[in-house]
Amino acid sequence: MKKTRKILLSEKEMPRQWYNILADMPNKPLPPLNPATREPIGPEALAAVFPMGLIKQEVATERYIDIPDEVLDLYKTYRPSPLFRAVNLEKALGTKSKIYYKYEGGNYSGSHKANTAIAQAYYNKEEGIKRITTETGAGQWGSAMSFACHHFGLELLVFMVRVSYDQKPGRKIMMKAYNAQVVASPSTMTAAGRKVLELDPESPGSLGIAISEAMEVAVQDPYTKYSLGSVLNHVILHQTIIGQEALLQMEKAGDYPDVVIGCFGGGSNFSGIAFPFLREKLLNDKNIRLLTVEPASCPKLTKGKFMYDFGDSAGMTPLLPMYTLGHNFIPEKIHAGGLRYHGAGVLVSQLLKDGFIEAKAKMQMECFEGGVLFARTEGILPAPESNYAIAGALDEARKADIEGVSRTILFNLSGHGHFDISAYEKYFEGNLPDHELTSSEVEEAISKIQLPD
Numbered sequence: 001m002k003k004t005r006k007i008l009l010s011e012k013e014m015p016r017q018w019y020n021i022l023a024d025m026p027n028k029p030l031p032p033l034n035p036a037t038r039e040p041i042g043p044e045a046l047a048a049v050f051p052m053g054l055i056k057q058e059v060a061t062e063r064y065i066d067i068p069d070e071v072l073d074l075y076k077t078y079r080p081s082p083l084f085r086a087v088n089l090e091k092a093l094g095t096k097s098k099i100y101y102k103y104e105g106g107n108y109s110g111s112h113k114a115n116t117a118i119a120q121a122y123y124n125k126e127e128g129i130k131r132i133t134t135e136t137g138a139g140q141w142g143s144a145m146s147f148a149c150h151h152f153g154l155e156l157l158v159f160m161v162r163v164s165y166d167q168k169p170g171r172k173i174m175m176k177a178y179n180a181q182v183v184a185s186p187s188t189m190t191a192a193g194r195k196v197l198e199l200d201p202e203s204p205g206s207l208g209i210a211i212s213e214a215m216e217v218a219v220q221d222p223y224t225k226y227s228l229g230s231v232l233n234h235v236i237l238h239q240t241i242i243g244q245e246a247l248l249q250m251e252k253a254g255d256y257p258d259v260v261i262g263c264f265g266g267g268s269n270f271s272g273i274a275f276p277f278l279r280e281k282l283l284n285d286k287n288i289r290l291l292t293v294e295p296a297s298c299p300k301l302t303k304g305k306f307m308y309d310f311g312d313s314a315g316m317t318p319l320l321p322m323y324t325l326g327h328n329f330i331p332e333k334i335h336a337g338g339l340r341y342h343g344a345g346v347l348v349s350q351l352l353k354d355g356f357i358e359a360k361a362k363m364q365m366e367c368f369e370g371g372v373l374f375a376r377t378e379g380i381l382p383a384p385e386s387n388y389a390i391a392g393a394l395d396e397a398r399k400a401d402i403e404g405v406s407r408t409i410l411f412n413l414s415g416h417g418h419f420d421i422s423a424y425e426k427y428f429e430g431n432l433p434d435h436e437l438t439s440s441e442v443e444e445a446i447s448k449i450q451l452p453d
């Protein structure tokens, strides 16, 4: 029988609801705390930075939330996204396993980030907001948000992590093309940025710093709100469109994954593909493993500590219960910029703690090797971030072959790498240093976490 390579859904078959894992989690996450009082905060505490529509989703407990028509309209320009069987990759590996991937790079932004950018811009517009501030690491989020904001008539100010601003000028230009204002972070525009620059004028920046800057600007103006591309519950909710579609596509393929894999920055693309499958496990006893792969240089899930910490470096967010390396931790300048975040989302953290998710850490050389093998077999040059998911999938296939079994593997190809050519150039030059954060470095980073008394 000929193997199906590409499994498509029609527009009509596209799911009309996002899935909220909070409804089905056996242990609900601990509440966010007010840093000053250590009391749980209510939704109103977030009102200075987010519109109510998104705050409601942040704390929502119902299982399904309808996707608004205006969001669906834009989704339909690129969704349902294709699911592929990686036939050529399987052949190159000589594996008995089946490898599927969901491709989220085929939209205007080149990554899964468009799925939440569109929703966030929409809810802000609905409440009369005029301007949004945000941070971006590798630039994918900023690009996703730029077009979404422009589409809904909102201005966008992007704080772009300095190291990416310098390494990835292409993304900067793309954001400008979509009519956004882009500033390198740390910047002199905010108190948070100036403080970092005073201590280290050469600071490469971090997502944590950029978040502080974007939030600082947002809280100063009632018509400006802040927007985050990962980590938070409402972001993860929007990304579940990926897994909702993948479930239907696997059904069409007449198959079901043994393991679902995603790379890990703050948890949104991994959760997006994995949570609908986790629902099937929790509610319908479908057996499955969920595996997430993070960089060895930023190993919050595999080496970090589960504790209350800030989501940003200046301590402007509520205290969140999560796996963290410390909110002041500045990761090495690896090329998967989207994975350089110190913490993990609250939902993923609780699920990891409860044993529903597995995590592993990998070095960047091995991941680029996997990415190049993938490009040469499947014809898509992956985002450096996605290479971590690919490396995880290759591990699973090789392990299965050693064990003499066939495994059905599904991973999320979170984006393409067309703006990451310089990282691939370094890889081909043999100039991509591996870096692993050691346990004692992790301990040191964690010991530096200072929370207010």
Ligand SMILES: *Cc1c(COP(=O)(O)O)cnc(C)c1O
Pocket (backbone or CB within 6 Å): 111, 112, 113, 138, 140, 141, 229, 230, 231, 263, 264, 265, 266, 267, 268, 269, 270, 338, 339, 383, 385, 386, 414, 415, 416
């Ligand atoms: C931002 C990004 C990631 C990491 O973020 P998550 O929230 O963990 O998904 C991964 N891949 C790509 C292509 C990204 O743009």
